[in-house]
Amino acid sequence: MKYFFATCATFLFLTGSVFSQTKTLTHKVEKGETITQIAQKYQVTPFDIYQLNPDAQTGLRADSVLLIPAKSDGKSILTSSKPATVSTVASAAVAGTTHLVMPKETLYGIKKQYNVSEQALIEANPEILVDGLKIGMLLKIPSKGAVKDDVKVTTRKQEKAIKKAEETAVYHDVLPKxxxxxxxxxYGITIEQLEKLNPEVVTNLPIGYKLLIKGKRSAVIDSKVITAPTDVYKEAKTNAVVKDSVPQYIAYEVQPKETLYSLSKMFDISQRELLELNPELNAGVTIGMFIKAPTKNYVAAVEGKKEYVSLNKNIAVGKRKRLAMLLPFNVSAADEDVNASGYSRLKKDKFLNMTLDFYAGALIAIDSAKTLGLPIDVEIYDSEETKNSSNVLSLIKANNLQTANAIVGPFYQSNAEVAAQALVENNVPVVSPLSKDVGNAYPNLYQSIPNNEIVKNTMFNYMRSQNGNIMAVVDKKKESILSYLREYQPGVPLVAFKDNGSVSAESLKGMLVKGRMNYVVMETANTWMIKTTISAMLSSMSSYQLQLVILEPNETLDFEEIKFTNLTKLKLMYPSVTRDNVSPEAAIFDKNYKKINNVYPSDYATRGFDVTFDTMMRLVQNVKFEQTIKTVATDRIENKFEYYKKNDGGYTNKGVHIMYYDTDLIIKEAK
Known part of the structure; x- marks a missing residue:
């Protein structure tokens, strides 16, 4: 997905003639400042600032410069880049509105969108004759001198609704960290309440986002109440009728196999609305063309939850791709150890064993790519790394890896960051294959293993998606889990313990709800606590639906004292980065791996295959690597790859399996 909002400096250059007759000020953004604070400082509305600085809607950056409208005579004209057939501000219908020029837009398309003549557009925007129509231009859309029939003036009842929304709604601008x-x-509310009021932040929390804390984002539209930012109405005339007052659009690049129907479904708008936004679509949908689409709906459709698909069908032909793998064989260290034979080193060096397993799996992925005829060349280098050192920089320089299409490795997070930093200007993707560390963020760094927080969050998200009633049994010694619950799941109640350390059955049963699945999250290594928790749950199963959940691997559950049949009765459920059951694809891989290596693959070997094969398949698509990351999730032999952009930069994988013990004694994946 490419965003074509210009930077502030470019925006000022392109639109200088548009604002030549309007007095404006400039403001240098200080660290931690919000749009609301800046608007209050200059006695304008946030909407006024967004109109002159559309890129500010994605967040503010320290030291960037904003164009600020000089304070008017008290009147505020609200404008919209929606088509003229949609209700707009009554006063704007007289004074005219504005339109931000998007990629691939034409003068013909714009005049049709607003139902005005080409001559009227040129008279209102004489710079078109000098510079032509350019991306980023803010065009004045001339009015016809009268308000159309479909523009309605608010009634007293509507005015009261707007005023009430202003008075009761409370907002918070998200600050860094x-x-x-x-x-x-x-604000004394739960995370669940916050997400319910702001469903857009369920998967992330963008800096600068205006969170609704209390009340409703409401505006009166055609006698109906809809969601819309309350800030728009500050200083607005009481006779203003607003719809989509702060339009936010993206320029979306059409992908192979996409149709008008699929695009309308993706952005959750009708085909007619899509055609109104993009008149050029009347001539057909073409791969690579850019269309205008609503940002909010795109985020919900694409970034909110990606579709798991196969990449096999879209293999590009032509130029070959170059993949480099930086793996820590540490051959030089082995050469220095003259007293150690290869066998003895393998026996004692677990890190080397892990590396060789990963390498063996990667080799099968490379062989599979050759069989498929993928146009890709793979180079493998010894990264000679420890946790605090590597020869990554010298490898990049000596082998001109700036021209590589992607890098897999190094293993250690710190070394992967070194590689990403060295290649960030060339935008070469660096896939970190094994690290769970969050680390420093680089825009070209892809964390392929979900971190512990993501794994736990996925479990809770799944339970909530099932309308579950959640409670937790947590040992006081499990400080990390208690800390996690306090920070991320504060609404989850804790079951009480008795003086002897056993779980209070009365406390647990008092939290159960009929008609819903009751999820009991149990985190303890204490055998007695486990047994009493299981006993309390089993005794309640005749009246309630119950399921036992753990967030982390628990070796105590393998002890003979804990009956496996009880775990299956309670359908023990847990989140896992890897798929713990054997799929048909996994069975084929296991067989091939054993045939080559005389042993069955370890988790590292399977991961070596999954990471390498997934990276190669993304590289050879007929769109950019980053585009596949933004739009497509994949499910390999044991690992899922569902990447999302982090707030501070780079990408993280949120592909987590939810596994459970079924009553037929087979571990299955919850759907």
Missing amino acids: ETKYSISRQ
Whole structure:
């Protein structure tokens, strides 16, 4: 997905003639400042600032410069880039509105969109004759001197509704390093309440996002109440009728196999609305063309939850791709150890064993790519790395890896960051294959293993998606789990313990709800606590639906004292980065791997195949690597790859399996 909003400097250059007759000021953004604070400082509305600085809608950056409208005479004209057939501000219908020029737009398409003549557009925007129509131009859309029939003036009842929304709604602008937990604590609400009011932040929390804390984002449209930012109405005339007052659009690049129907479904708008936004689509949908689409719906459709698909059908032909793998064989260290034979080193060096397993799996992926005829060349280098050192920089320089299409490795997070930093200007993707560390963010760094927080969050998201009633049994010694629950799941109640350390059956049963699945999250290594928790759950199964859940691997559950049949009765469920059951694809891989290596693959070997094969398949698509990351999730032999862009930069994988013990004694994946 490519965003074509210009930077502030470019925007000022392109639109200088548009604002030549309007007095404006400039403001240098300070660290931590919000749009609301800046608007209050200059006595304008946030909407006024967004109109002159559309890129500011995605967040503010320290030291960037904003164009600020000089304070008017008290009147505020609200404008919209929606088609003229949609209700707009009554006063704007007289004074005219504006339109931000998107990629591939034409003068013909714009005049049809607003139902005005080409001559009227040129008279209102004489710079078109000098510079032509350019991306980023803010065009004045001339009015016809009268309000259309479909533009309605608010009634007294509508005015009261707007006023009430202004008075009761409370907002919070998200600052850097703030979390949902810290914000919910600040306002005395739960994270669940916060997400219910702001469904767009369920998967992430963008800096600068305006969170609704209390009340409703409401505006009166055609005698109906809809969601819309309340800030738009500050200083607005009481006779203004607003619809989509702060339009946010993206320029979306059409992908192979996409149709008008599929695009309308993706952005959750009708085909007619899509054609109104993009008149050129009347001539057909063409791969590579850019269309205008609503940002909010795109985020919900694509970034909110990606579709798991196969990449096999879209293999590009032509130029070959170059993949480099930086793996820590540490051959030089082995050469220095003159007293160690190869066998003895393998026996004692677990890190080398892990590397060789990963390498063996990667070799099968490379062989599979050759069989498929993928146009890709693979180079493998010894990264000679420890946790605090490597020869990554010298490898990049000596082998001109700036021209590579992607890098897999190194293994250690710190070394992967070194590679990403060295290649960031060339935008070469660096896939970190094994690290769970969050680390420093680089825009070209892809964390392929979900971190512990993501794994746990996925489990809770699944339970909530099933309308589950959640409670937790947590040992006081499990400080990390208690800390996690306090920060990320503060609404989950804790079951009480008795003085002897056993679980209070009365406390647990008092939290159960009929008609819903009751999920009991159990985190303890204490055998007695486990047994009493299981006993309390089993005794309640005749009246309630119950399922036992763990968030982390628990070796105590393997002890003979804990009956396996009880775990299957309670359908023990847990989140896992790898798929723990044997799929048909896994059976084929296991067989081939054993045939080559005389042993069955370890988790590292399977991961070596999954990471390498997934990276190669993304490289050879007929769109850019990053585009496949943004739009497509994949499910390999044991690992899922569902990447999302992090707030601070780079990408993280949120592909987690939800596994459970079924009553037929088979581990299955929850769907």
